Amino acid sequence: MAFEPTPGKLIPDLTPAQEIVLLARTLWREGYDDHLAGHITYNLGDGTLLCNPWLLTWKEIRPRDIIRIDLEGNVVEGDWPAPLGIPLHLELHKVRPDVRVAMHNHPRFGTVWADMGEVPPAYDQSSALGGGDLTLVDEYDEAVNNSAAARTVVAAMGDADLALLAGHGVFVLGVSTRAVHQRAVALEIRCRNAWMVRAADGRRTSPLPTHWLERSRGSDGNGFVGFWESSVRAELRLAPDLLADPGEAD
Structure with missing residues (x-):
């Protein structure tokens, strides 16, 4: 039976395993879809x-x-191998206990x-949601x-919350799955819209005001209640049995 939201739920x-799966699947639809690439860790x-795990795409993984x-990087529970690029996460979690x-x-x-090798300007509000440096x-x-x-x-x-890794991709950190989802979506919007502005000869040369950017930067990514939840519901409508136990209907 499909989940029906109420004002209180x-x-x-x-x-946590279900959160990882839903984060992966929702971000796949936001452009985080480079085949087998990509790692999500939950401390x-x-x-x-x-x-x-390695060998499965983000659009097909399930909680099991x-x-x-x-x-x-040793697997202590589960049937699949660890992703090849997992040292990036291992080294991060060793020195950043603040990152969940x-x-x-x-x-x-x-x-x-x-x-x-360039950080794009944030030209609009959606590009700055989720905060972080x-x-x-x-x-x-x-x-x-x-x-x-x-x-x-x-x-x-350093202490940054989001990074563009030159010649590689992006790295997004947060205190919760909700925060990482918000930041990752906003980062891709920022990168997409800034590219479109540049493609239009950069006719708009002024990004968001500094005071707005500073206020947004201070957010821990948890403030926009409803954004993560709406994406979760959309995914569950597409795969109503996604959260079912292994012994239940597949």
């Missing part, structure tokens, strides 16, 4: 992380596919700006499936 109660706070790994959820992928427009990380000498290279990227990112 916009989405079903979700486990359980006990020295282990939940993450999506989510694996649990330790901070060395981390997401890396190669979205369409975010990757274009990363390829150009966005930085460019130009230290990409080796793929981040190498732990040393991953440490270099994490160090260069």
